[in-house]
Ligand SMILES: O=C(O)CCC(=O)C(=O)O
């Protein structure tokens with residue numbers, strides 16, 4: 273059978289050849305750099321979205337909790353979000369099957385899903401050292417692609433069901449966050465379009481050299497907000513007050529992360545949360561993320577008060593991110609746009 277795993281060890285051989293000896297002190301230093309504090313895990317905000325359908329008081333209270341979590345954490349977990357456990361499970365199964373396709377087929381584009389070469393990414397082509405390498409593979413699928421996917425396959429049906437609910441949820445949460453800033457509704461409906469919103473399905477193969485590489489290097493998301501579903505394995509961590517906190521999996525829960533665009537739009541009221549995925553030595557892991565993005569022409573400017581950031585279009589932001597990744601090996605992000 274043809275292999276399905278990306279050839280990390282052979283393709284990135286140069287990076288592994290340059291590893292300083294990883295004995296004694298070096299390994300200790302790495303563990304220290306990767307250290308994660310489990311102590312605050314229980315404090316991660318968890319919000320019951322069914323309250324949004326209840327009487328005025330309960331629903332207002334729920335909106336307040338959402339805005340508070342976005343301000344203080346840039347992150348929250350949600351339950352009763354409208355995606356049934358059946359759809360979540362189907363999505364996971366379809367994703368597992370898709371990643372089991374031969375590596376070469378994933379690279380060339382999976383015909384059966386109308387995927388092109390560009391839909392598949394793996395590793396970090398720009399990495400110049402192991403700490404920049406992501407030990408993971410992913411399919412990026414814009415919403416426009418999902419809605420035009422042909423055939424009544426279980427893959428296309430599940431993708432359509434999942435994205436329909438999650439995209440509505442993302443828009444609803446974004447509108448609540450805007451309302452809490454005193455903004456009129458409609459901005460996200462008007463500007464977030466199916467050609468730029470996308471689903472990213474990720475697989476993190478088990479990694480024999482963990483902790484020397486990450487599954488996904490520390491980053492913030494370049495969108496308004498992200499809705500993530502992770503499987504039971506764990507590995508996602510977020511940065512809070514200088515400490516990494518593990519986001520342990522809770523069945524049926526979706527995770528919401530504020531991205532850079534919301535931070536700029538809200539003039540730093542909502543925080544774009546830095547997060548990473550730690551590679552697992554023994555188990556593979558899957559996750560699926562939905563990114564709420566505006567059209568490339570959409571201008572992002574502070575919705576109130578004197579702004580920390582200059583106005584920029586989403587297209588300009590993306591180009592700058594790609595440029596920085598090429599030049600420095602990592603994203604700079606919002607600091608590039610500070611006035
Ligand atoms: O897999 C995860 O838990 C995180 C994925 C993520 O952060 C991303 O795709 O931007």
Ligand SMILES: [Fe+2]
Nearest residue numbers: 491492493547
């Ligand atoms: Fe992310």
